[in-house]
Amino acid sequence: MTTIFPIEALSDERRALGMAVAVVVGIGFGFVLERSGFGRAQKLVGQFYGYDFTVLKVMFTAIVTAMLGLVVLSSAGVVDLAAIQFNYPTYLWPMIVGGLLLGAGFVMSGYCPGTSLVATASGKLDGVSTVLGVVAGGLVYAHVEPALGAFPNSGKLGALSLSAWLGLPAPIVAAFVVAIAIAAFLAGERIERMVAGAAEAVAPTGAARKWIFVGLVAVALAGVAMLALPTGTSAAP
């Protein structure tokens, strides 16, 4: 199985089902973002002032969770990781320049394109304004794109994965990413405490945090152990 709904190739009937699934996963996406505080500008930009590292914590935990899931399912022969990676080709220079610009726009507006939709859904007028800006910015790009020449296609490296780039099996790379993520979480928590000072207690982290860290490490190690399985496609870097 690669995908249940190869969306471009669906007949009308199954296409409608695919769209229904899109709405359902979107509801999950929007609900989780809202409950994590991603509909509020101050909570999001706290990342850039050191008082609130929620963006780092939620985003990196989500990335390593999904990454470990893909790696383990790929080792078990359930998912074709390369087919998924095919959808994420690298164009290094426009991605770096676009990232720098998007980061600047993030702190200007208080949102990223996705969270501005959640802010809009929770009634925030600065959120709607950001969405309208994103619409306009996309159209500006469409009009100036011919003048950018070859730049948007520069640094083309194809569907290059971290594991292919580093020459290491995907489960090993995923385990490294988990280690880096947990180190970053601990550093972020420390900076939060420094910025907030002793007087203002930062949100309690509690037992859930410990068990999530333990769980991520356990799955990462299980992923590495699964390299011994004959079914996997992830062993090749």
Add this chain to the structure above:
Amino acid sequence: MERNPSKFWNPYAGGVALGLVLLVTFLLMGKGLGASGATYRLGVWAVSGLAPSHAERVPAIAAVLEDGHPLDDWLVFEVVGVLIGGVLGAITSGRFSREVLKGPTFSSARRIGFAIAGGVVMGFAAKLSRGCTSGQALSGGAAMSVGSWAFMLSVFAGGYAVAYFLRRQWR
């Protein structure tokens, strides 16, 4: 259930929940989540309605229109879901209210101006980098794409580079 607008999920638990939504999306659709692509399609739809002959002359707009109705795309449906999920989350947490989020000393009009300007910059940037924080950093990052990780680190760098100059918006 008690509503407390200042109470959020444990960020690590929220991250696991978001990661599982993303993983399910990968398994069902073969690709991850997104956002800016749908917002762009909204703009394409507006231009094609207001100035159809002009739309045909702009390659990046005409290319979307060639594939059929600009809003008939799975990403647009996903974003409809994001809006529904956002409304549900905001109402059940007591955070749904018509307001402008900003620091107490910053005027609402200037805050809206910055929001629009930042949005324009992001709309441009997301097209250049073929995706935003959702489609590129989150989804491509989980798929271990080198370009997505370069994009993600650049987003943080860009944010930190300008944060000091924009601090009055939030205080």
